[in-house]
Amino acid sequence: MANLVKTLVTIGQAAKQTGLSAKMIRYYEEEGLLLKANRTDAGYRLYNSQQLQQLGFIKQARALGFSIAQISSLLGLWRDPNRSSREVKQLAELHLDEIKKKVAELQQMQSLLQQLADSCCGDDQPQCAILDGLQK
Amino acid sequence: MANLVKTLVTIGQAAKQTGLSAKMIRYYEEEGLLLKANRTDAGYRLYNSQQLQQLGFIKQARALGFSIAQISSLLGLWRDPNRSSREVKQLAELHLDEIKKKVAELQQMQSLLQQLADSCCGDDQPQCAILDGLQK
DNA sequence: AGTTGACCTTACCCTGAGGGCAAGCTTTAG
DNA sequence: CTAAAGCTTGCCCTCAGGGTAAGGTCAACT
Numbered sequence: 001m002a003n004l005v006k007t008l009v010t011i012g013q014a015a016k017q018t019g020l021s022a023k024m025i026r027y028y029e030e031e032g033l034l035l036k037a038n039r040t041d042a043g044y045r046l047y048n049s050q051q052l053q054q055l056g057f058i059k060q061a062r063a064l065g066f067s068i069a070q071i072s073s074l075l076g077l078w079r080d081p082n083r084s085s086r087e088v089k090q091l092a093e094l095h096l097d098e099i100k101k102k103v104a105e106l107q108q109m110q111s112l113l114q115q116l117a118d119s120c121c122g123d124d125q126p127q128c129a130i131l132d133g134l135q136k
Numbered sequence: 137m138a139n140l141v142k143t144l145v146t147i148g149q150a151a152k153q154t155g156l157s158a159k160m161i162r163y164y165e166e167e168g169l170l171l172k173a174n175r176t177d178a179g180y181r182l183y184n185s186q187q188l189q190q191l192g193f194i195k196q197a198r199a200l201g202f203s204i205a206q207i208s209s210l211l212g213l214w215r216d217p218n219r220s221s222r223e224v225k226q227l228a229e230l231h232l233d234e235i236k237k238k239v240a241e242l243q244q245m246q247s248l249l250q251q252l253a254d255s256c257c258g259d260d261q262p263q264c265a266i267l268d269g270l271q272k
Numbered sequence: 273a274g275t276t277g278a279c280c281t282t283a284c285c286c287t288g289a290g291g292g293c294a295a296g297c298t299t300t301a302g
Numbered sequence: 303c304t305a306a307a308g309c310t311t312g313c314c315c316t317c318a319g320g321g322t323a324a325g326g327t328c329a330a331c332t
Contacts, residue, residue, distance in 0.1 A: 012308060027290060042298055044309055060270045065245045078267050085264035089256045092266050096253060099246045103239060109201045110235045117228045120221050128221035130228050131214050134196045163319060178327055180280055
């Protein structure tokens with residue numbers, strides 16, 4: 001019966017341990033990603049190691065660019081023992097497609113802008129290929 | 137003295153001709169990119185060909201990802217006969233760096249996510265490499 | 273002349289993922 | 303006992319517009 005006392009930490013500790021901000025953690029709770037945290041008598045939120053693990057999951061998913069809504073779905077699957085990895089992979093590939101699309105858009109911008117910048121001599125004269133290019 | 141009568145169009149016509157929305161045009165005016173448009177007695181905005189050209193400039197610049205603030209600077213230089221193309225090029229290259237940075241970030245995400253997706257078999261089983269990867 | 277429909281006006285709330293700040297309560301350290 | 307640090311909620315801000323509402327205007331048709 002030893003070790004049944006779970007280590008509980010306040011939101012500031014949780015923030016430090018996960019690398020999130022306290023504001024983010026409250027936001028994720030408000031958005032329904034996390035169950036409502038338990039509170040002390042004074043109203044302070046308390047987190048156990050399982051909740052810290054979930055926060056870590058959220059952080060990783062955000063780092064991969066998943067939106068809050070997508071992470072909500074991912075967490076649902078994570079918690080569901082009857083999930084199929086097919087569902088998870090579908091979500092991931094949808095997001096992957098979005099990322100690829102954004103990359104393509106940005107690269108298109110980059111290419112056009114680079115062309116303009118390359119054709120601008122960048123000297124003291126007012127004549128400027130960039131402005132001319134934007135004018136067309 | 138012929139052809140001194142300028143063709144004036146309402147905001148809807150201006151929107152159609154530039155490919156912007158009326159809402160965008162009002163927003164650009166409000167943000168100070170354009171001088172306040174002249175109005176009819178009834179209060180309708182009127183645009184001449186020079187203003188349409190400026191709207192076209194804004195549209196091109198937005199398509200290259202410049203922010204409203206950056207476009208404000210670009211328009212300032214565009215209108216300034218004493219500008220140097222050096223200033224324009226500096227603005228463009230600052231923005232180009234931002235774009236490159238975003239592309240790099242997104243490609244990093246893409247790479248990591250692709251790895252996870254590739255290692256997930258995507259079948260009926262609950263075991264999922266993507267969820268495992270997010271959990272670490 | 274009246275009416276209908278298209279067009280215009282301003283004003284307000286909404287987006288995503290939090291950041292920043294204020295006012296007030298609690299806990300901890302000295 | 304007191305000061306500092308930490309916690310709470312609540313409100314406003316971002317950026318580039320989109321959506322909608324309520325109301326005024328214009329052109330065409332009857």
